[in-house]
Amino acid sequence: MSGVLLTDRYLTAMTEADLDEVAAVEKLAYEFPWSRGNFQDSLRNGYYGVCLRHVTGTLVGYCVLMPVVDEMHLLNLCVAPAAQRAGAGLALLREAVRITRAEKLDGMLLEVRPSNPRAIQLYERFGFTAIGRRKNYYPARHRAREDAIVMRLSFKESAHGAR
Numbered sequence: 001m002s003g004v005l006l007t008d009r010y011l012t013a014m015t016e017a018d019l020d021e022v023a024a025v026e027k028l029a030y031e032f033p034w035s036r037g038n039f040q041d042s043l044r045n046g047y048y049g050v051c052l053r054h055v056t057g058t059l060v061g062y063c064v065l066m067p068v069v070d071e072m073h074l075l076n077l078c079v080a081p082a083a084q085r086a087g088a089g090l091a092l093l094r095e096a097v098r099i100t101r102a103e104k105l106d107g108m109l110l111e112v113r114p115s116n117p118r119a120i121q122l123y124e125r126f127g128f129t130a131i132g133r134r135k136n137y138y139p140a141r142h143r144a145r146e147d148a149i150v151m152r153l154s155f156k157e158s159a160h161g162a163r
Contacts, residue, residue: 008054008055009052009053009054009055009060009088009091010052010053010055011050011051011052011053011091011092011095012050012051012053013048013049013050013051014039014043014049014050014051014062014064015043015049016040016043018049018051018059018062019036019039019040019043020036021059022036022039022049022051022059022062023035023036023039025059025061025062025078025080026039026076026078028080028081029078029079029080029081030078031141032138032139032140034076039064042064042066042075045066047064047065047066047067047075048064048065048066048067048096048099049062049063049064049065050062050063050064050065050092050095050096050099052079052088052091052092052095054083059080060079060080060083060088061077061078061079061080061083061088061089061091061092062076062077062078062092063076063077063078063092063093063095063096064076064077065096065099065100067103067105068109070105070106071100071105071106071107071108071109071152072096072099072100072103072105072107072108072109073108073109073110074096074108074109074110075110077089077092077093077096077110077119079092084118089119089122090122090126093122093123093126096108097126097153100155101155105155106154106155106156107152107153107154107155107156108128108152108153109150109151109152110123110128110150110151110152111134111137111138111148111149111150111151112148112149112151113138113146113148113149114146114147114148114149115146120149120151123151123153124151126153127153128151128152128153129151129152129153130149130150130151131150131151131152132149132150133147133148133149133150134147134148134150135147
């Protein structure tokens with residue numbers, strides 16, 4: 001993936017040079033953001049990082065994917081607040097699925113906060129289904145914890161035909 005053009009945006013592989021900007025967007029978008037070190041560790045461990053940029057070079061969003069045995073785990077998908085609701089999340093999700101298929105994996109797994117209905121709607125629209133719940137998975141305000149909804153997208157053929 002070396003600069004795939006999408007109208008006014010393009011995709012690139014995340015590199016160490018992107019991490020300051022990625023961490024800055026993460027802090028704008030999330031109350032409990034990943035640290036720059038989390039992203040750096042992901043890249044050093046061989047996970048896939050994808051950046052989506054506007055043609056001006058501004059970072060619009062990114063995602064981080066971790067291959068696990070026979071499926072891909074979508075660890076983080078984030079769109080800058082100023083760029084939300086313009087198809088960036090869908091573009092990143094499409095690229096994540098493209099990478100997963102290129103690696104010949106059976107599907108993709110992710111966790112999402114129940115308090116993030118826009119993300120849940122995006123994933124459901126894309127074909128992900130809820131398969132479980134992780135209790136007290138995410139940090140929340142006032143030292144509380146929030147569950148995670150576990151969702152999966154399968155690429156295998158089912159008894160009812162191919163996806």
